[in-house]
Amino acid sequence: MLINAAICNFENNGGGDRALWQWMHDRLASLDLHLLLRQEVWNAQDNGNELADAAEAVLGMAGLIGPECCTALYHDPDLFTQVGEIPKTGPMWVLPPTVRTLQLAGSAPGAVPLIVGSYHLNYCSTTTRLAEAEWLTKWNDKWVKDGDRYVHYPALLGGDNNSYPVAGTPGEPALPVLEEIRDEPHRAHRSYVRPDGVRRMDDRPDDTLRTAGLHDVARHLVATTGDTSAVAPTVDACDTHGPDARIDRIYVSKQLLPAVREVEVVDMTGLSDHHTVVVRLDRDTLTDILNRPLTRAA
Secondary structure, X not given: OEEEEEEEEOHHHHOOOHHHHHHHHHHHXXXXXXXXXXXXXXXXXXXXXXXXXXXXXXXXXXXXXXXXXXEEEEEOOOOEEEEEEOOOOXXXXXXXXXXXXXXXXXXXXXXXXXXXXXXXXXXXXXXXXXXXXXXXXXXXXXXXXEOOEEEEOOEEEEEEOOOOOOOOOOOOOOOOOXXXXXXXXXXXXXXXXXXXXXXXXXXXXXXXXXXXXXXXXXXXXXXXXXXXXXXXXXXXXXXXXXXXXXXXXXXXXXXXXXXXXXXXXXXXXXXXXXXXXXXXXXXXXXXXXXXXXXXXXX
16 A cells, blocks of 8 residues: 655635635545645634635545644544644744644554654745754654653655755756846845855755755655656746746655655646645555664663
8 A cells, every 4th residue: 555645835725716725625635645734724724614624524634734824734544643743843933834743553552653744934035944944854853762762753744945956866957047037036035145155046955954864755766766757846937936946845754765656746737836746655664664663772
């Protein structure tokens, strides 16, 4: 069995267009998802939780709407059981992430849970994005005392990075040329000045996450299988913001990589300004990983 986990930035949660909202959620339901990491879940809790409840019904999943309806997490209750919610995710978030720990059904007694987090890095500040990415790294540093040892909880994190992956992966969209971005404020939003005074496109969140031992599942699949469809653009070119880009990404702790089987970028043209990324994990391999966690002496 494959476990399907997806990230979806649904622009403005449909912007009040209920038919568009329904179309998007029907599309997501058709992907047979077991985990869904949502961004831009605006107004989900208005009118007595109307959209939040409707999303759970359409998706057939249990949901958790994060602070200020910025992000949300959904899980298949037949496959995952919520162990905990982690509300303290750092002090500086503009769009707070949603993070919870989930126990996989069928794992052994004493197996570790999976940390799952949906995030949305800041749109206009490279400085804030870098700080937010640094705080995300804490979820790959979760060691919990278990008798005479500490065990490591692996993480699966995904969302809208509003920045670029470090260049070098075959088949990946090229970084934009700063001067060719027509919208001048967007030039500032997506670039930073190096110590040598040269302005370059912002890839620092990706570098920070990778330095902390989190791995981009799409990049991993290209390296191990050569399937470059995994690094297809998640945002299409436009006149103001520049060329195609891979803004939406899923990162996992290194020990989860053996479970990665496929990565697909699902075209959401007409539904959102971001495409959806799905990673498919082998359930048996994931179960074994959670049953045999990384350990260190107490």
